[in-house]
Amino acid sequence: xxxxxxxxxxxxxRPSHYPPAKLPEIAFAGRSNxxxxxxxxxxxxxxxxxxxxxxxxxxxLINFFDINGAFTFVDLPGYGYAKxxxxxxxxxxxxxxxxxxxxxxxxxxxxxxxxxxxxxxxDLELINWLDHLGIPAPxxxxxxxxxxxxxxxxxxxxxxxxxxxxxxxxxxFSAKSRQGKEDVWAAVEGLL
Ligand code: GDP
Numbered sequence: 402x403x404x405x406x407x408x409x410x411x412x413x414x415r416p417s418h419y420p421p422a423k424l425p426e427i428a429f430a431g432r433s434n435x436x437x438x439x440x441x442x443x444x445x446x447x448x449x450x451x452x453x454x455x456x457x458x459x460x461x462l463i464n465f466f467d468i469n470g471a472f473t474f475v476d477l478p479g480y481g482y483a484k485x486x487x488x489x490x491x492x493x494x495x496x497x498x499x500x501x502x503x504x505x506x507x508x509x510x511x512x513x514x515x516x517x518x519x520x521x522x523x524d525l526e527l528i529n530w531l532d533h534l535g536i537p538a539p540x541x542x543x544x545x546x547x548x549x550x551x552x553x554x555x556x557x558x559x560x561x562x563x564x565x566x567x568x569x570x571x572x573x574f575s576a577k578s579r580q581g582k583e584d585v586w587a588a589v590e591g592l593l
Contacts, residue, residue: 402586405469407445412462414492416499420465422506425593426473430497430527431513433479436543439576440513441466441476444585451476461489463500472593473506481523497527501534509537509592511585514571516542516556520563532565539569539588546575 413419431437438451445468464476477500480493501507510531514520520528531538542560545553557571564571572588574581 402444402590404445406467407447407450407469407474408467409450410465410467410473412464414462414496416503419463419500419504420473422504424467424472424506425508426475426504426506427508427589427592428475428477428500428510429513430477430510431479431543432515432521432524433482433485435479435513435515436576437476437479437513440541440543440574440585441474443576443579443582444589445474461485461492461496463496475500475507477510480527481521501531501536507536509539509589511589512538512540513543514540514560516545516553516560516573517547520560525563528564528568532567537592539592540564540571541574541581541585541588542571543574543576545573545580546577 410420429437429441438453441451442448450466451464461478463478466474466476468474477497478493512524512528514524528538542557548556553573557573560571561568572581572584574585
């Protein structure tokens with residue numbers, strides 16, 4: 402994918418604040434600190450389109466970005482960060498549920514999992530929820546530079562076994578080495 406432009410549109414909490422549903426949309430979801438901002442910035446070749454937060458998970462907003470005037474990327478708020486106040490944490494589910502069930506232009510949700518972890522219950526709950534809603538949800542294993550090539554394959558196979566049976570194979574990705582960038586784009590283009 403040749404990215405000519407990547408522009409922040411707006412942040413929203415509820416459907417009435419979303420930008421008009423015109424272009425096909427791809428959302429990105431994962432635990433706080435999984436490497437979601439780094440992944441999106443790598444895909445669009447920007448250092449700081451999505452701000453990497455010092456206090457992960459404190460801002461619970463849905464951020465919309467226009468890519469090439471052709472489709473929209475959506476950065477969903479990260480989940481699972483222990484230091485987020487309980488009152489903020491409780492708002493995550495209804496906010497995401499409204500987005501997933503009401504956004505007509507949503508084509509799929511890219512799920513980010515840290516290659517070092519066995520997708521925890523929150524990740525698997527989201528993955529199964531998307532499966533139930535019939536929303537395609539390819540998975541990307543972030544920070545794959547943390548392991549050697551053979552260990553990466555081992556982790557990929559182990560994590561795949563935790564996913565719903567009809568899931569596609571997880572994609573190995575590193576924002577540090579940019580390995581897997583074209584594979585993630587191929588998955589996104591497949592969804593679009
Ligand atoms: P977010 O909270 O999911 O948006 O995560 P960030 O993109 O802000 O990344 C969280 C931390 O992980 C930061 O310290 C990043 O530098 C680091 N990180 C992100 N991607 C990678 C990666 O591919 N490899 C390595 N080694 N570190 C990464």
